[in-house]
Amino acid sequence: QQQVKQSPQSLIVQKGGIPIINCAYENTAFDYFPWYQQFPGKGPALLIAIRPDVSEKKEGRFTISFNKSAKQFSLHIMDSQPGDSATYFCAASITSGTYKYIFGTGTRLKVLA
Amino acid sequence: GAGVSQSPSNKVTEKGKDVELRCDPISGHTALYWYRQRLGQGLEFLIYFQGNSAPDKSGLPSDRFSAERTGESVSTLTIQRTQQEDSAVYLCASSLVRSEAFFGQGTRLTVV
Numbered sequence: 001q002q003q004v005k006q007s008p009q010s011l012i013v014q015k016g017g018i019p020i021i022n023c024a025y026e027n028t029a030f031d032y033f034p035w036y037q038q039f040p041g042k043g044p045a046l047l048i049a050i051r052p053d054v055s056e057k058k059e060g061r062f063t064i065s066f067n068k069s070a071k072q073f074s075l076h077i078m079d080s081q082p083g084d085s086a087t088y089f090c091a092a093s094i095t096s097g098t099y100k101y102i103f104g105t106g107t108r109l110k111v112l113a
Numbered sequence: 114g115a116g117v118s119q120s121p122s123n124k125v126t127e128k129g130k131d132v133e134l135r136c137d138p139i140s141g142h143t144a145l146y147w148y149r150q151r152l153g154q155g156l157e158f159l160i161y162f163q164g165n166s167a168p169d170k171s172g173l174p175s176d177r178f179s180a181e182r183t184g185e186s187v188s189t190l191t192i193q194r195t196q197q198e199d200s201a202v203y204l205c206a207s208s209l210v211r212s213e214a215f216f217g218q219g220t221r222l223t224v225v
Contacts, residue, residue, distance in 0.1 A: 036216075103148070
């Protein structure tokens, strides 16, 4: 019940395409869902995050869609660029208490020029 | 400091030796996390410190692994009698309660 399942494991898109990465969870107590972006040799960096009281959040070219009833959330990257090539991790946490982040297994995205 | 600082950035050690990895969290962050990331894989939770509460050690893979944190400052992750399967990047993160986690660059550990 503590897992966050992420798919696909890897993704290749053409420049300008819209890659979509999906995550699913079981624990309904999770109330904070961040996405992290990691470049080779670097630590993960927060990209965008959402709470379950909204169904969508946009920041620049990045959009999170959240489906509370299905316990799923996804990351969409609009007009993807080669510089977006990185590994993306979804995560979940319970912010009402002192709770650790549970991460998905990561999606390696490659955007072709 | 401006961000989470980890040292060393790279460590090569012989099998059977003990190693100590250090994490300096962002000043004022009460929560501190250690994760392990094997090559090409996700982040595996190891241990979590929050203020003066007892740490959540549920992710430590064996009793060869231990971690300490002094108050709300520096943390050290110790791996005793290292094995080749311990080779990975060890990531530290810190956060305020109910806030985003900031990661350090990690320590790349290679056990030969």
